Amino acid sequence: MSKTVLPFVVEDISAFARSLRRQLDGVETIPTHVEMLNLLVKAGGFRNFQHFRAQHESFKILETPKSPAPELNLKLVKRLTRFFDEDGQLIRWPKKFSERMICLWIMWSRIPAKESFSEKEISDLLDKEHLFGDYALLRRELVDRGMMVRNAEGSQYKRLEVKPPLEALELLRYLHR
Structure with missing residues (x-):
């Protein structure tokens, strides 16, 4: 199964670290892979990983090269x-x-x-x-x-x-x- 690369950028690394730390305070066991993905993207300002993926895919659609320019209607x-x-x-x-x-x-x-x-x-x-x-x-x-x-x-x-x-x-x- 191929992986889709999803770049993850945060504007403020300090706020990101504080948010992630607050989320990890209540965790008693090591988070699973999916739980960790959710923790990271929540600290980055998204609701969950699916929200992050949907935002990435919507931007990807906007960046996709378009076919030859259509005529003006x-x-x-x-x-x-x-x-x-x-x-x-x-x-x-x-x-x-x-x-x-x-x-x-x-x-x-x-x-x-x-x-x-x-x-x-x-x-x-x-x-x-x-x-x-x-x-x-x-x-x-x-x-x-x-x-x-x-x-x-x-x-x-x-x-x-x-x-x-x-x-x-x-x-x-x-x-x-």
Whole structure:
């Protein structure tokens, strides 16, 4: 059976060591391999090893080279303009997945890059960008679709720098006119 290499990086080695030490204080026997994996990733800020693996696999999908660039679907872009008002705010959440994804890219583009936000800050920011009153839906979708990451507690959010599809870029150009 081949092993999948999963790189493990922590931002603060000291906090990692303290967290791991606290977890090991209550252990009476030597942890098994799986228990040790769970202890390590919990100290690194994940819920458990499966959560860590899922995060790694979602980033891997984003890094996978894509096939040759598809052509721009101008019909889709034109259809998507009806979801935005003259100020560029999202009026309603589209029913079709393909339309929702492009609209989500527009919301993503309005989040400042390389900044961390609390849950309230990102909710307030998203609330100003749409009119249908469900910033929690937008926040969840951005995380679930790999456009943002949040820490294990859900208290800090950060935009991931990923290249949007051509239709999203064209819609952005249209909305900025």
